[in-house]
Amino acid sequence: MTVNVADYIRIADRAADLGCDMPTGFAIMPENFETAATRRELVVRGEGSTLRKLLRDGQLPVQDFLPSGERPGFIHNKSHDWAAFIFISAALLSTDPSAVTVALGIISNYLADMFKGTPDKKIKLDIVVERKGDRVSKKLTYEGDAVGLASIADTILRIADE
């Protein structure tokens, strides 16, 4: 299992530049959020749709970057069995930090179920965490098995408090 943390762009500023909404909970992160010229170019990983459903079914707050009625393109990249990219807002981390543990538990359980009978299968989850104080964002990349995913909640909460 590997966990890497890197600097990321300020989400609120970039969302404003693209004319996107600013989520206050979880959101599926467009793959090309940093580089898209317009919001019509935004694409999300195909797995994002399933992730959104799972989090919503878990009664967690999930919003979209795109305004209501607009839909992104989906990138289906066959290089991993499962890979996704999500955003966790500073607002959610301030008001309900336990949502992070719940979300990771939901994703971990789903993936453990889906990949039964797949020995040694790795998954990848990128998470943009918006810090509570200065709202600067960090990108955390997890690569490992489904079970280990639950263990990164502490890292996310530590980043949020930096």
Place this chain on the structure above:
Amino acid sequence: MSDYSKEIELFNATVEKAGELSYIVRDNELQRSALAELSALAAKVEAWKRQAISDQNERYANVFLGGQCVIEALEAELNMWLQLKDGRPDEAWENLVNAQRATRNAIRASRGFSHLEARATRLFNIERVVFPAQVFLSAGLIVRSQQCSICGAEYDDCPHIVGKPYMGEFCRCILKDIEANHIAIVTEPANKQCRVVYFNDEGGKRNRMTWRVEPGSIPDTSGTERKGRVVEGIILSTTDVGAPGSKR
């Protein structure tokens, strides 16, 4: 409402017998005979599944979906051994990957098949021991619409989850309005059917599986001056859709 105990007894007996023959050293004729029995069983399981669906018995509809996957896995495994003995390793590889996928699907179809994790590990070990390491390919696609195979709605807007069974059928995303984005060489492919099959080498094109150099060469259609190895491979396959009976 039936508990299908007689049907499951017949299923288990046939599957157990076929499983006993799924070794490379078993007799070819016995393996072919098992394949015929599995084929006959597949028709029965399809009928039982239809009955369960008609009874709105989702539990058994999913059990029989899992049964179809088990049959598919065993057929693929038996064919893999026969093809290896017949000197057709490329086809054997396809059947190994099909067996792995079908076994995973069976486990997801119903809790009654959770014991197949040991079988999945066995197939994983066969991949590592019997076949050489492969160079896998991955295609990236941009898709504008994802349709749910269960309800037909846009996948984003429906309650179904890809890979889960619903009344005897796995939920799948039907990709529409597709644009090719890229092809890459990867180590962790979503679909192990997608791989380099040949590459140009001295005297012809070398088969990555047999290592034999065959006559002819793969034309370089890249239109660039860049130096690199010209390869021929599989970049897309429909066997990763997770539905029994799907073919490449």
